Amino acid sequence: MDRTLPRHTPAAWRFSFPHLTHTLRRTVATALPPAVVLLGALLAWDLFVRWSGAKPYLVPSPGAVWRRWWGDLGFFYGEGLVTVQEAIGGLALGGGLALLVAVVVAHWRALERGVLPVAIAVKVTPVVAVAPLFTIWFGFGPLPKVLIAALITFFPLLVNAITGFRAVNPTTLALLRALDASPARIFFTLRLPSALPYIFAALKVSATLALIGAMVAEWSGAGRGLGRVVLLAHSNLDMPTLFAGVFTLASLGVLLTGTISLIERRLLFWHEAFWSHE
Amino acid sequence: MAPSPTTARAGARVRVRALSHAYRVDGALRPALADVSLDVQPGEFLSIIGPSGCGKSTLLRLVAGLLPVQWGEVTIDGAPPRAAQRAKALGIVFQDHALLPWRTVEANVRLPLELNRARRTGERVAELLDLVGLRGFGRYYPHQLSGGMQQRVALARALATDPPLLLMDEPLAALDDITRTELRLELCRITEQTRKTVLFVTHSIGEAVLLSDRVAVMTRAPGVIRAVVEIDLPRPRGPDSDTSPAFVEYVRRLRALLWEG
Numbered sequence: 001m002d003r004t005l006p007r008h009t010p011a012a013w014r015f016s017f018p019h020l021t022h023t024l025r026r027t028v029a030t031a032l033p034p035a036v037v038l039l040g041a042l043l044a045w046d047l048f049v050r051w052s053g054a055k056p057y058l059v060p061s062p063g064a065v066w067r068r069w070w071g072d073l074g075f076f077y078g079e080g081l082v083t084v085q086e087a088i089g090g091l092a093l094g095g096g097l098a099l100l101v102a103v104v105v106a107h108w109r110a111l112e113r114g115v116l117p118v119a120i121a122v123k124v125t126p127v128v129a130v131a132p133l134f135t136i137w138f139g140f141g142p143l144p145k146v147l148i149a150a151l152i153t154f155f156p157l158l159v160n161a162i163t164g165f166r167a168v169n170p171t172t173l174a175l176l177r178a179l180d181a182s183p184a185r186i187f188f189t190l191r192l193p194s195a196l197p198y199i200f201a202a203l204k205v206s207a208t209l210a211l212i213g214a215m216v217a218e219w220s221g222a223g224r225g226l227g228r229v230v231l232l233a234h235s236n237l238d239m240p241t242l243f244a245g246v247f248t249l250a251s252l253g254v255l256l257t258g259t260i261s262l263i264e265r266r267l268l269f270w271h272e273a274f275w276s277h278e
Numbered sequence: 279m280a281p282s283p284t285t286a287r288a289g290a291r292v293r294v295r296a297l298s299h300a301y302r303v304d305g306a307l308r309p310a311l312a313d314v315s316l317d318v319q320p321g322e323f324l325s326i327i328g329p330s331g332c333g334k335s336t337l338l339r340l341v342a343g344l345l346p347v348q349w350g351e352v353t354i355d356g357a358p359p360r361a362a363q364r365a366k367a368l369g370i371v372f373q374d375h376a377l378l379p380w381r382t383v384e385a386n387v388r389l390p391l392e393l394n395r396a397r398r399t400g401e402r403v404a405e406l407l408d409l410v411g412l413r414g415f416g417r418y419y420p421h422q423l424s425g426g427m428q429q430r431v432a433l434a435r436a437l438a439t440d441p442p443l444l445l446m447d448e449p450l451a452a453l454d455d456i457t458r459t460e461l462r463l464e465l466c467r468i469t470e471q472t473r474k475t476v477l478f479v480t481h482s483i484g485e486a487v488l489l490s491d492r493v494a495v496m497t498r499a500p501g502v503i504r505a506v507v508e509i510d511l512p513r514p515r516g517p518d519s520d521t522s523p524a525f526v527e528y529v530r531r532l533r534a535l536l537w538e539g
Contacts (some may be wrong), residue, residue, distance in 0.1 A: 171376040
């Protein structure tokens with residue numbers, strides 16, 4: 001198709017650095033706005049600490065937080081990795097269970113009325129109330145954190161996967177039935193791929209929530225993890241460490257959702273939302 | 279309805295007897311088909327035309343075994359539609375191309391062969407793409423094709439297992455006029471070439487006359503077949519067929535039948 005285009009550069013591109021590679025321009029375009037907002041917020045924070053005379057054990061300066069974080073990156077991300085692993089474990093466990101239940105429910109409508117109330121009951125149970133219980137039952141290791149993260153992941157994934165498994169093109173379904181495809185065959189050729197957009201939407205929402213869940217679970221007793229770091233810093237009024245811990249968690253949350261988005265883009269290349277019009 | 283001369287002949291590929299159907303709408307039964315009887319002979323192209331809502335799609339779905347038969351009887355080569363499904367003896371094309379967007383053109387055409395557990399399908403797929411004029415497009419994804427090309431893929435998929443019976447539910451209705459005219463001639467060529475038995479639902483009179491050996495005219499609900507008209511035009515038919523006086527006369531007759539009621 002390119003062969004039919006004229007060879008010279010379009011006039012509209014002449015002043016827009018066409019020689020910069022496309023990826024670079026796009027990276028700059030996506031990274032610039034958040035960077036500006038972030039820098040502005042840091043500046044405002046710094047000025048506030050300088051001029052209000054706030055006590056450093058109440059509000060640390062961005063500089064102090066930065067020095068603490070930068071000076072001990074290995075520590076923060078080492079503990080962070082523990083929390084992220086708990087969150088990912090929870091996502092896998094809760095998500096896997098939700099998918100299994102959704103498969104059964106999607107094929108057996110009567111079950112939905114039985115399963116959904118239980119799922120909602122699980123959802124409305126506050127994590128803060130369950131976490132100490134899980135610590136008593138399962139100890140200070142990663143297991144209770146994984147379970148909390150799984151608990152948080154379960155509901156959004158269940159609801160979205162049920163919707164997704166049913167949101168199939170009725171004509172394609174009719175066609176497969178007329179070809180005598182078995183329910184299992186129909187599931188793998190049609191229902192599962194059709195549900196992927198729904199499943200990924202739920203995964204992205206759940207990823208950050210699972211991370212928070214793992215951290216909160218660590219507050220009720222943990223040997224390692226960012227939650228423990230933040231809790232200890234809190235009781236020592238060590239504000240720079242507390243803030244650095246929170247920022248570490250935030251950066252890991254961005255990384256986790258970003259990774260999921262990347263996988264989504266790879267798997268859902270066929271979906272309208274990811275068509276490139278270039 | 280007066281039975282057409284071919285109705286009683288034995289050895290029909292599709293045999294529909296006293297078929298009635300009703301949908302349940304808000305607790306009430308709304309009739310969609312009333313006492314329809316029809317035969318389609320092997321190798322015959324039979325069109326059903328009628329206004330929307332006349333039950334022609336219902337009839338096709340009953341033949342395809344996609345709806346349970348409530349009253350009457352449907353057989354395909356002497357057996358119920360379910361048997362034809364198991365034998366992969368049905369090729370279906372709908373108005374919606376119903377291609378899987380995550381599969382390439384090749385993989386979409388291969389789907390019925392996979393369900394048939396066929397091996398070494400590459401050659402067959404290439405042959406089918408040639409037949410529908412899509413050589414070289416095997417690696418494309420459906421969203422990279424135009425509407426007409428997508429429908430060509432759907433046709434290739436319907437033909438994949440070489441089924442003796444093709445069922446088509448307004449396969450050209452969603453296309454623009456130019457593509458539609460082009461694809462109509464393609465369909466004519468392909469059905470004449472493959473000698474399939476075709477049951478074709480359309481609301482275009484010209485399309486029905488060009489493609490068919492016989493045209494059944496249905497009236498609005500409850501679906502009744504008003505008349506079956508034999509189209510005695512020479513084959514092979516092509517781009518000039520629709521200008522002959524005989525063609526125009528058939529169109530006039532069918533239009534009169536449609537507007538009578």
